[in-house]
Amino acid sequence: MEDGAQLADREKYQKIVGKLIYLAHIRPDVSYAVGVVSQFMHQPQVHHMKAVWRIIIHLIGKVGHGVLLKNNGHLKxxxxxxxxxxxxxxxxxxxxxxxxxxxxxxxxxxxxxxxxxxxxxxxxxxxxxxxxx
Incomplete structure (x- = not known):
């Protein structure tokens, strides 16, 4: 949080971050970043919203990625x-x-x-x- 920083639209921020939290269950590559931005749900600032958009841009660039389960011939x-x-x-x-x-x-x-x-x-x-x- 920065003192005097411009605030973002809280309702929009909460909707987007809520959807990212759900998505983080199958996309471990964004789970940490989503956890960080979710700490500011009560009073998001503009730079927090920019971080959310960076996560979304990352996801757009990685469409089709996720958790893959395959048979590797062992249960180690x-x-x-x-x-x-x-x-x-x-x-x-x-x-x-x-x-x-x-x-x-x-x-x-x-x-x-x-x-x-x-x-x-x-x-x-x-x-x-x-x-x-």
Whole structure:
């Protein structure tokens, strides 16, 4: 939020972001960006709306992309995790995520800003690994 910035049309912003939230369930490539813009639903500013339009332009350029499930001949389970320590400029909270593959197919994913501030990058990583497992 910027002080004195011009406000966007809140109703239009909420409609578009609401549809993007629904779409993010099948498009993990935009789920983090949609999560960020959804934080400003109560009072969107013009630069927030510009970010929403950038997400839409990305989606238009990637029509036909999404989650693909195929038979890879195995059922090996893999979990990948990552965490960014103190990377949020506003409150210094960690952002982290994980995704799970079964048989080489993406089945779960999550990206979230943590509720607490981690004291180190190692702590942020271990918290995410524990949640991924």
């Amino acid at each position: 389970t893999q979990i990948y995790t990552d965490a960014g320590w103190g990377c949020e400029k506003g409150d210094r909270k960690s952002t982290s995520g994980y995704f799970t593959l079964v048989g080489g197919n993406l089945v779960t994913w999550k990206s979230k800003k943590k509720n607490v501030v981690a004291l180190s990058s190692a702590e942020a990583e271990f918290r995410r690994i524990a949640q991924g497992v």
